[in-house]
Amino acid sequence: MSELFDAVDALVASRSPLPPAEERKRLRQAHGLTLDEVAAVLKVRRATVSGWESVKKSVEPRGPEREAYARLLNKLAELYPAPAAPDPAAPAMFTGRSDLAEARTLPTEPPPAAAATAEHETTRPAPASAGAEQAAPHSARPTRSTSTSHRTGARKTVPAEAPAGATDPGYENGPLAVVDVVDGQVLAYCTGGLVLDVPSRSIPALVDWTLNEAKLGQPKLSGPGKDADPLLVLTEAALKRYGLPTALTHEERIAGRIPEDHKVIRQLHRADWKLTKRGLGPWARIYRPAQGSERNCVQLCVPSWHALDARHWGHAAQLPPAELTRVLGVYASRVMTPRGSTAVTGLELMTALHPPTRASEPDADGKRHSEHNPGSLGKDPVDCAPCEAPDGHPLLKDLPRFHVRGPAEKLFEEAYDWARPMTDAECTLRHLVGIDVNMAFAAGANGLPVGLGAPTHVERPVFDPKLPGSWLADLSHVDLSRVKIGKDKWADLEASLLPSPFTPKGERPEGPAWYATPTVAYAVELGYEVRPLEAYVRYDNGRYLDGWYQRLRDAYLATMADLGVHTDMAPADFLAAMDGYRERDPELAAVASAIKATVKGGLGKLRERPRGDGWRPGQPWHALSRPTWRPDIRAAVISRTRINLHRKIVKHAAFTGQYPVAILSDCVLYAAGGPSPLDFLPYRSGKPLPGGFKLGINPGLVKHEGTQSVLWGEGVRERFNAPGLNLARYIKDGTVTDLDNGE
Numbered sequence: 012m013s014e015l016f017d018a019v020d021a022l023v024a025s026r027s028p029l030p031p032a033e034e035r036k037r038l039r040q041a042h043g044l045t046l047d048e049v050a051a052v053l054k055v056r057r058a059t060v061s062g063w064e065s066v067k068k069s070v071e072p073r074g075p076e077r078e079a080y081a082r083l084l085n086k087l088a089e090l091y092p093a094p095a096a097p098d099p100a101a102p103a104m105f106t107g108r109s110d111l112a113e114a115r116t117l118p119t120e121p122p123p124a125a126a127a128t129a130e131h132e133t134t135r136p137a138p139a140s141a142g143a144e145q146a147a148p149h150s151a152r153p154t155r156s157t158s159t160s161h162r163t164g165a166r167k168t169v170p171a172e173a174p175a176g177a178t179d180p181g182y183e184n185g186p187l188a189v190v191d192v193v194d195g196q197v198l199a200y201c202t203g204g205l206v207l208d209v210p211s212r213s214i215p216a217l218v219d220w221t222l223n224e225a226k227l228g229q230p231k232l233s234g235p236g237k238d239a240d241p242l243l244v245l246t247e248a249a250l251k252r253y254g255l256p257t258a259l260t261h262e263e264r265i266a267g268r269i270p271e272d273h274k275v276i277r278q279l280h281r282a283d284w285k286l287t288k289r290g291l292g293p294w295a296r297i298y299r300p301a302q303g304s305e306r307n308c309v310q311l312c313v314p315s316w317h318a319l320d321a322r323h324w325g326h327a328a329q330l331p332p333a334e335l336t337r338v339l340g341v342y343a344s345r346v347m348t349p350r351g352s353t354a355v356t357g358l359e360l361m362t363a364l365h366p367p368t369r370a371s372e373p374d375a376d377g378k379r380h381s382e383h384n385p386g387s388l389g390k391d392p393v394d395c396a397p398c399e400a401p402d403g404h405p406l407l408k409d410l411p412r413f414h415v416r417g418p419a420e421k422l423f424e425e426a427y428d429w430a431r432p433m434t435d436a437e438c439t440l441r442h443l444v445g446i447d448v449n450m451a452f453a454a455g456a457n458g459l460p461v462g463l464g465a466p467t468h469v470e471r472p473v474f475d476p477k478l479p480g481s482w483l484a485d486l487s488h489v490d491l492s493r494v495k496i497g498k499d500k501w502a503d504l505e506a507s508l509l510p511s512p513f514t515p516k517g518e519r520p521e522g523p524a525w526y527a528t529p530t531v532a533y534a535v536e537l538g539y540e541v542r543p544l545e546a547y548v549r550y551d552n553g554r555y556l557d558g559w560y561q562r563l564r565d566a567y568l569a570t571m572a573d574l575g576v577h578t579d580m581a582p583a584d585f586l587a588a589m590d591g592y593r594e595r596d597p598e599l600a601a602v603a604s605a606i607k608a609t610v611k612g613g614l615g616k617l618r619e620r621p622r623g624d625g626w627r628p629g630q631p632w633h634a635l636s637r638p639t640w641r642p643d644i645r646a647a648v649i650s651r652t653r654i655n656l657h658r659k660i661v662k663h664a665a666f667t668g669q670y671p672v673a674i675l676s677d678c679v680l681y682a683a684g685g686p687s688p689l690d691f692l693p694y695r696s697g698k699p700l701p702g703g704f705k706l707g708i709n710p711g712l713v714k715h716e717g718t719q720s721v722l723w724g725e726g727v728r729e730r731f732n733a734p735g736l737n738l739a740r741y742i743k744d745g746t747v748t749d750l751d752n753g754e
Contacts, residue, residue, distance in 0.1 A: 029071070029081055030088070036064040038087035040206075053079055186229035186343040187242035189332040190217070190249040197252060199225065199243075200332040202340035214253050214275050215282035217243070218297050218309045229348045232360075232562075235369035235384050239348040240296070240308040244339065246332060247315050259293075259316050268292035288633075293318035294351040312339075312349065323353045323608035325601035338598050342605055345566035353605050357613020358639055362387075364558040367638060386463070386553050388638040393465040396547035398422045398481050398525045399642045401618060408629030418524030422481050424646040427653055429510040429517030430673035430737040433724070437682035443672065443724050444683045444691065445716035445742035446704060448656065451677035453563055453610045454711035455652030456556040459529075461644045462549025472546045476532035479647060480548030484541050485523045486513050486534050495538030496665055496702075504661065508670035512657040517674070527643070527650035533657070549643070556648070563610055564710050570603045571708050581697055582689060582706040589714055617645035652677070655711070662703040667693055672724075675739035678716050679704075686718040717743040 029035070039049060050057045053076050062070035063080065072080050185202035190209060192198070197209035207225060211217040221227055227241035247257040254275050256263075263269055268290035269276070276291055287296045293316040298308035312318045314328035314335070321328065327338050339349065350359040367390040371382040383389055399422050400406045410416075448454070462479045474482065491506040510517025512533055513526065523544055534541050568578060574595055576588045593600035617639065621632035634640045656677065664670050669691055673680040683691040692704055699705040705712050719742055727747050728736045741747045 029077070030084060032064050032066045034093065035084060037093070038084055038091060039064070041091040042087055049083070052083070181226055182228040182230065182238075184226045185340060186227065186239060186348040187244065187336070187339055188221075188225065188227055189244040189246065189336045189339075191246040191332040192248035192252045197249065198332075200336040201227070202336060202344075204333070213278055214255075214297075215278050215284055217253065218279075218284060219282075221309045222307065229343060232347065232363045233366055236363050236366040239343075239363075240310050242310045242312060242339070242343075242348050244312045244314065244335065250313065250315065255313075257315050264317070266292075268295075292316065294355070310348075310350065320352060320608075323605050323612075325597065325604060327598070327601050330598070334598055338601055341570070341599065341602050342566075345569055345602075346563065346606060346609060352612065353608035354612025354616050357609040357611075358616040360562065360609070360613065361556070361559050361639060364562065365555060386555065388463060388555070388641065390638060392636055392638050392640060395642050396422075396466045396468070396481055398483070398547065399466075399646065401620060401642065403621065403626075403628035405629055405631050405635075418520065419483065419522065420525075422525040422527065422642075422646055423515070424527050424530065424650040424653075425515040426649055426676040427510065427515055427517065427656070427674040428676070428737060429515075430735050430739070431508065432728075432734040433672055433682060433721070434508070437672065438721060438725065440682045440684050440721055442683050442686045442690070442718055443680055443721055443738060443742060444686065444688055444718050445678050445680045445739060446688050446692075446713040447679075447716035448677040448711065448713050449708060450564065450567060450607060450610055450710035451656070452614055452648055452652050453560050453567075455648045455655060456614070457560040457564075457710070458554060459556060459647060459651055460552045461555050461647050462552050462641075463555060464549060464551035466547035466549055466643070469546045469548055470544075472543050472548065474531055474535070474541050474543050475548075476528060476535065478548050478550070479528050479552045479643070480546050481525050481527060481643065481646070482531050482543040482546045483523055483525050484531055484534075484543040485520075486526070486531070486539075486541065487520045487522060489513070489534050489537060489539045491537075491661075494661060495536065496662060501538070502661070502665035504664055505670060509660065509664065510657070510671075510674060512654055515653070527646045529647060529651040529654050533654045555644070559613075560710075563606060567603060567606045567710070568708065570599055570606060573599050574603065576708050578707065578709055580707070582692075582694060582699075585706050585708065586687065586689070586715055589708075614645050614648055618642035659703050662700060663693075666700050666703065667691070673737045673739040675737055678739045678742070679713075680739045680742055682721060688713070688715050717745075719745045 030038070039046075046057045046060050050060045053060070055076055059070075059072075063072055071077075184205060184207065188199035188201045188207065190197065190199050197211065199207040199209050201207060209217065209220065211220045221241050221243060225241065229239035231238050245253070245255070250257050255273075256269065259269070269292070271290065273291070276286070279286065279291075279297060284297050284299060287298075289295070291311075293313050295311040295313075296308060297311065301307055317328075319328040324338070327335060330338065342349065347356065347360050347363060350356050365387040366384050367387045368381045369384040370379045373379055394406065395404075397406050398420065402416070407416075460477065460479050466480065472482070474484070491504055491509050491511070493501060493503055496502045511519045513520050513524070513530055531541055531543070571592075572578075574592045576585070576592055580588060616634075619634035619640065621630075621634075626632055656674070656679070660671055660674075660679065669681055671679050672682055681691050685691075688704075688706060692706065693700045706714065708714070719738075723745060724738045727738065727741065728734055730747075
């Protein structure tokens with residue numbers, strides 16, 4: 012009878028249920044097993060195990076190997092159950108910490124235009140024909156998998172995550188991939204913990220694979236816009252594999268690219284791929300002319316060539332591939348796929364949200380044409396007004412060579428850099444406390460009307476606070492000792508303790524000067540009459556930056572919420588949450604830093620200056636050919652940001668009698684009896700002064716920047732013999748050097 016039972020068991024075992032081929036591969040990879048390891052245990056050839064995992068070949072195990080294989084898969088399935096499709100509103104995300112073996116879930120937010128799909132696709136390499144630059148197409152089947160991180164040493168499992176920004180089935184693997192080489196195999200780390208095998212043996216083949224098989228990219232952010240090109244981030248190991256240097260020479264760093272005769276560039280040219288004028292550098296675009304709606308562009312990012320500025324991305328360039336994918340993937344999903352530096356991306360985001368053209372309605376023949384997209388800056392650049400032109404601009408080529416333009420010739424709207432000596436009363440206090448406005452320039456852009464077209468010159472205009480432009484006006488009569496702070500309410504202030512709102516250095520203007528609309532409007536708001544002498548106004552205008560502000564605001568708030576800082580916190584709870592938030596998750600903190608840099612850098616790009624040794628004053632430079640070269644928009648945002656800050660300072664002074672000791676951009680320094688902002692900010696029953704400073708994470712609210720002692724401040728000023736030294740520059744950590752002082 013026992014023989015019959017054994018026969019029955021053998022018969023059942025010969026038909027042991029097995030999961031689909033793609034699930035078999037997922038389970039093996041989840042445990043970090045290679046094909047060779049499985050083959051050795053089951054005493055079969057490596058090709059046999061590979062066949063069992065191939066959907067195309069449909070090879071099934073038989074006999075005792077089937078029973079053993081089924082047992083292995085059952086054990087792995089217990090350890091790594093197939094993940095259910097994630098909630099698109101809160102996709103799971105791996106920690107990005109190389110020292111943690113277990114993963115935790117972090118709340119994330121999909122982009123407004125897209126929710127993540129539930130499927131990934133894994134790929135297997137196929138042999139390339141002899142001498143071919145491009146690998147032959149290989150089989151690919153979609154799986155929802157947990158992928159192994161493939162780092163050397165102890166292998167760690169990375170839970171799957173919905174790819175950032177993927178709704179189009181063509182982009183189901185997310186917007187980008189970090190390409191690395193492990194044990195001789197080229198791997199592409201995608202968002203969601205997905206790892207793709209890369210068969211490409213050259214950069215041209217890698218570009219082809221990315222466009223034709225990798226399913227990388229990101230849907231457009233606006234109806235008339237274009238989908239984002241896929242981004243490939245090359246590690247040092249990948250650079251070596253594909254014949255590129257792991258670091259740039261000094262000369263190459265200055266040039267921003269490798270030489271045009273490099274063998275990889277020659278390979279690209281032979282394969283009919285092109286590079287933009289910036290060549291193959293830290294950020295490179297490889298493309299072929301588009302054919303219809305077909306995408307033919309891939310962007311490269313090379314961290315070891317300093318593509319990821321440490322001032323904005325922290326230590327991201329040194330992260331392992333999976334963790335770097337996480338950082339860039341979160342940024343891509345919440346802002347957009349990086350197109351270069353944070354400054355470049357900030358500018359590109361403006362265009363992505365307001366494309367210059369759109370398709371027209373069908374004409375009589377049923378054809379559509381390209382037409383101007385209302386609310387955009389259009390596809391052609393416009394000249395700025397002469398007063399808005401920076402020194403060296405072609406509009407100023409007829410000026411004498413050494414002529415220095417004064418306030419009546421040049422619009423000079425910049426952020427504050429102001430300080431004053433402390434009063435005797437302030438010196439009796441113990442602390443200097445700095446508060447910093449969150450995303451101040453983003454808040455300044457919100458709801459701001461800006462010009463969309465060319466300026467119109469007007470003589471003796473009547474000032475209109477709703478009309479964007481540059482105004483030549485005399486504001487020297489505005490007296491800060493008595494200002495209007497409400498509809499029928501005036502305040503008497505110590506004007507000597509306040510900066511002027513009209514100049515970056517806080518000095519009172521001495522005569523006519525050029526100002527952006529928000530600055531002149533504030534003079535009227537303070538209760539003074541203004542009669543401009545002339546103006547360059549823009550009748551074609553709109554709130555061009557609203558969508559830009561909203562997307563960056565949402566990205567910042569979502570990231571800070573992931574770090575434990577929320578918008579509805581009480582003041583004390585907010586200060587506690589901000590204390591050490593970077594250490595909770597340094598990778599997400601790097602994303603928050605990059606988002607803030609995107610704001611400032613994008614606005615800075617609106618007035619990009621010439622680069623390179625070949626430029627001479629009076630000659631045009633490359634940035635002038637962009638429709639987004641708009642110094643007037645930059646000036647308007649900075650003007651409004653500075654005015655917003657001054658308005659809060661005035662309200663605070665009128666209510667408390669406290670005045671700032673120093674201001675640097677969006678950081679304000681006060682003397683206080685205690686070390687916390689709550690020791691001088693006037694909260695009553697948890698509510699702030701209306702119109703004054705309010706603690707919180709939203710753009711326009713303030714956070715604690717740093718605290719030092721009054722003795723420290725006086726000592727620093729005495730050390731440099733500079734009673735007006737701007738202490739706000741050093742309040743964060745108190746470190747001051749001779750180099751910082753610039754003397």
